[in-house]
Amino acid sequence: MTSPPLGFRETMLLGLAGLASFIGLWSFLSGSGIVPAQFLPGPLDVASRFIHLLTSPFAGATLPAHLASSFQRYAYGVLLAAAIGVPLGLLMGFFRLLDDIVTPIFDGLRFIAPIAWVPFAALWFGTGIGGPIMIIFAGAFPPCLINAYRGARFVEPRLIEAARMLGTPSSRMILEVLLPAAVPSIIAGLRVSAGLGWQSLVGAELIVAAAGVGFMMVQAQGSVQTPTVMAGMIAIGIVGMLIDILLRQGEGWLRRRRGLES
């Protein structure tokens, strides 16, 4: 708290002024010809191209169709990352031997940017749907694993001791003690994963794909269609934002249901 919060009106006015100067500067740069309109189309051009792309195809499909094929890969990749990362993380949190074995491998791979897997992904799974899924997986996997692991490791020891004293077998311990206790951490990890996965998807499609928004943008870049490139960026931004909002809602709902916040 550095200065007292502004009133609602002042915040709105300043925010609008900020937006107006952003759009004004953008329009000025392209309209006045300081930057050639071919490279920086004005906001209206981009908006009209966006609407145009909704119905007429570019690079083989309309924008919604490109988005749909992107989203399909994305969903597979993130689900796969969650399906492997979360259980593995829980098991690592419970069995120390597994932890000691997996951690060095994981630490070694951690510093390789997910996007650097592109050549092997293309080689192993092709450029259709398999390759991009692997890249998304590489981007989304670490937070799934780390958060499930942390969630399981930092369960209150008393709970584990009580369960152990009552003779709970390992399988039930993981499913009925560690998993429920780790849920908030896991959900937070999934949200990070979802964001990173979406980023990786864009990267993957720029390099290897024959459909999808990223592919559309590369094609547009090749034929110097800047408005289409920018429309693609906007579409990617909107979908990414929707995913984040949905997951935030889900997280909030879950936390409320478990009485973690009111």
Added chain:
Amino acid sequence: MAPLVSRKTLIGGMTVIGLVALWFGLTTLTGLVTGARFPSPAEFWFSLKQINGRGYAGSTLASHAVHSLKLVLMGFTVAVMTGVPLGLWMGWSRRVEAFINPVFLIIRPIPPLAWIPLAILWLGLGDAAKILVIWFSAFVPSAINAFTGVRNIDKPVLEAARMLGTPRWRMVREVILPASLPMIFTGLRLSLQASWTTLVAAELVGALVGVGFVLNMAQQDIYPGMILVGMVTVGILGWATTVLLARIERRALAWNVAARD
């Protein structure tokens, strides 16, 4: 009596040895994984020798690596020099925050990698386009964390400093900056990571030199040995810069008890 090596190191070491043995076993010994899918240790070694001697994709591994490293450091520096001050300013002044936040909210959801085609359109395949994209991607984490750092400063600290009549400049230099430094470093770490991801992606999309370009050429030549060389290089560079940043952080935050463990 404490054992000579900790259990962790022992199991970790055995894992690494086991993996290398598995690699050797699957490729060279049994041929279950063919060289067209994943290189054998010998093929990897051959690729490494080739790129270090004759060179690959236009130059040697060292010059590719140095080029990429240079671009990351330049983009990262530009991003930090702009992102951190803006974040601090937004944290300090509610007016600045209200003015900039909506623009931020619009631009932020666009993934950094999505700027690559636009950067190539604007600046071509050279270094300038890469620095621009790294700047865009590394700017946001720097700014956001600096902002959060200022906002999380204990109110009494600021009030005490203000009550003692601390002048503006000393306030920034001796109160605000040190107090938000732990958060700033968190931002820098994220920025560095983003810088590497973006650079590798940008070099894969279009470049004439750099580790990403090596990966790209190796992919086109279907040359698994060289792909592995490129990936290992990316990993080592990312690791080395992260370690360096952690060193700097430890030195800069030597006074901070919370960061010591």
